[in-house]
Amino acid sequence: MNELEKQKVEILLVEDNPDDAALTIRTLKKHNLANNLRHLEDGQEALDFLYDEINPIPRLILLDLKMPRVDGIEVLRKIKSDPVKRTIPVVILTSSREDRDIVESYNLGVNAYVVKPVEFDQFVKAVTDMGLFWLILNQSPLHR
């Protein structure tokens, strides 16, 4: 990976379901938000990516909760207890509407918790709004 590529990772999508990942990427693409997106398929891959010095620090992490090997909660815990990485905005993007997941995520310091709607229109809206907000509107201390 060269320096140029390193610059280009803006969104880190951690999602084990390929369909959900495809729909999410498609939606982001439609709004030109997925140009610098890296898709990883479980929590372990995400941690490996984040803790490899070679890789750039992403501007937004979209994190699914229920994944093989290391789940989303664990990844969130690691990120938010890291003195440097905890400033990366993390948005949980999940099917779970369970109270305990929401409560635990917020306790760990998640930046947003979005439930994936079943209806496609709403799904598209949710992903679009999220991408626009975190990548365009939001200011992060890491990328000034």
Place this chain on the structure above:
Amino acid sequence: MQIHTKDRITIGFLFAFLLLILLGLFSYFSIRQLVEVTNKRVMATALQQTSEQILKEVVDIETAQRGYVLTFDAQYLQPYQDALRPLREQVALLETQLQNSPKMVSKVKRLSALTEERIKYTERVIGARIQSFEDARLLIATGKGKEITDSIRYTIKGIQHYSDTEIKYLQNLSDRRLATMQYTLTAMAFSVVSIIVILFYTINTQLKFRIHTEAKLREKIVEVQELYDEAPCGYLSVKQDIYLSAINQTLLNWMGYQRDEVIGKLKFEDLLTPLSRKSFLESFEKDFEKYKRDGVVNGLEFNFLRKDGSEFPVIINSMAVFDSQGQFLQSRTTVFDNTERVKSETKFRSVLESSPDAMLIVGQQGEIQLANHQTEKIFGYNRASLIGRSVEILVPKELQSAHIEHRNSFFNSPQRRAMGEGINLMALRANGSSFAVEISLSPLKLDDELLVIAAIRDVTANREANEKIMNLNKELESFTYSVSHDLRAPLRSINGYGQILKEDFASELSQEALLPLDSIIRNANKMGTLIDDLLEFSRMSRREVLQDKVNVQAMVDNVIEERASENTKIEFKCTKLDATIGDNNMLRQVWFNLIDNAIKYSGKQENPMIEIGCTSDPSWVTYYVRDNGAGFDMKYAGKLFGVFQRLHKMHDYEGTGVGLALVKRIIDRHNGKVWAEAEVNKGATFYFKLPQS
């Protein structure tokens, strides 16, 4: 110091007696003195006579001498001869009479000497006459004779003066003595009479008082006798020969006997039923000796046998009465009818025995005082072997020391409560196995002793069932968790790819292909909604109900505002809504669902109207949502709140059939009640009420 009346009387009598003795003594001595004075007076008078006599004798001698001298006739000498002896006797007499008057002794001696001199002189004159007249005349002429006689006369006068004075003095003395005696005797006699009058009065008063007191005493005795006879308990006495010596009327009435059938004829044991008598006689010798030694025995329980053969339970207290030598005289025995107590004890026991729980009564030291039959069954101990033992033998070893502490703290603040709330309590059987129990404790105050009643329930089955339920709940939870995750993801894919087909390949698809594609998308969406509703329902069932202050008015206004913008046709009428206590989020869900429901079913009316209001009483606040919509047939009202139950066709009114079920679940969890009234095509009213607290 108070002097008793009796002593006063004795003292009075003594005083009177002393006075009388004094009176006697005084009289005796006064009389003796008087006699003495009189004697002295008699002596003084005799003295005068004697001195007169002496003078007469002297004159006689002189006369005789003169006659003889003149006549020389011897016959004149005769009076002289005759006078000599009496004269000397008289002088001697005078001497003795005056021997106690020292002043007079010299005078008497002088008189005696003078008389002797006179006699001698006369003899000399007589002797001289015998010689010659002349001799005699010469001798007489000396005047010696006259001189002597004058001296005698003078002396006698002195003596007589003395005795005169003496007589006068004695007379005076005796008069004075008499007067004193008269006054003193009168005073003493008066005193004695006064004392006797006072004594008489006192004795009389005393006697009256005594008569009065005796009358009162007799009244009291009657009263005491009545008290004895009419007492609310029985009394009886037994002498050394153990026959009944006294019995009161109450006990006679209880027993159905007459007094004369009992006194001296029946023994105590004859009052007992055969069973009681047997146990009484078994230990009588020993018990009777102990009773005579201690002087008292209390709380003996017997059954008494009435004359008619019926029986009743009694409690007996008895005191022994002893004479001054400490010998047993008789018993004084109180008999209480114990029927009510035995009855309530029987009730208590049957309650205790019929309890499905093991019941223990435990003292402050942890000793088991009573155990019911169920205790034997649950713990596997023989009941008798438990009595007196520490309750900790029923507690598993590792909990025993903690149990002792808890037990002590219970007795420090005794109140009815469950033991170890929220903790899974364990108990220990006789065979060493332990089992799950629930225990409730109640303090029991008996006299001044504090006890605790412990009701112990074997909850092994309950606890196992609870664990099962909890496991099932956990399973359900993980199931719904999977559903929310795993079931929704494929639906989203179906939906998403369908949508992509429609959007990206619409030109390539025929109208026949697009219709089923829409169907696929619609059904996938519907299934998503169903799953979401179901998950919501399950979440509401499991979530803790908070106790917020709920501003219902604001909540409803907010929901209406939200919905009215999309439904401008509908008229909302809302009266003032009372606030309540409950879970804000859940109650908002209720209002949202009910109003949503009303909007849905009235939406097809010409003039749809929704009316919201509330009524309240001290225990409940009741809210309602009324619409003028489609309504429903009341015969299906029972299905209204069931999950997935729908009363309308899907193409008439859309819905998953979860909304009202959710409303019911939430209201149930608030300890409230929800119901509906409706008529087909005339609208429906949904009510729910929440407790006021």
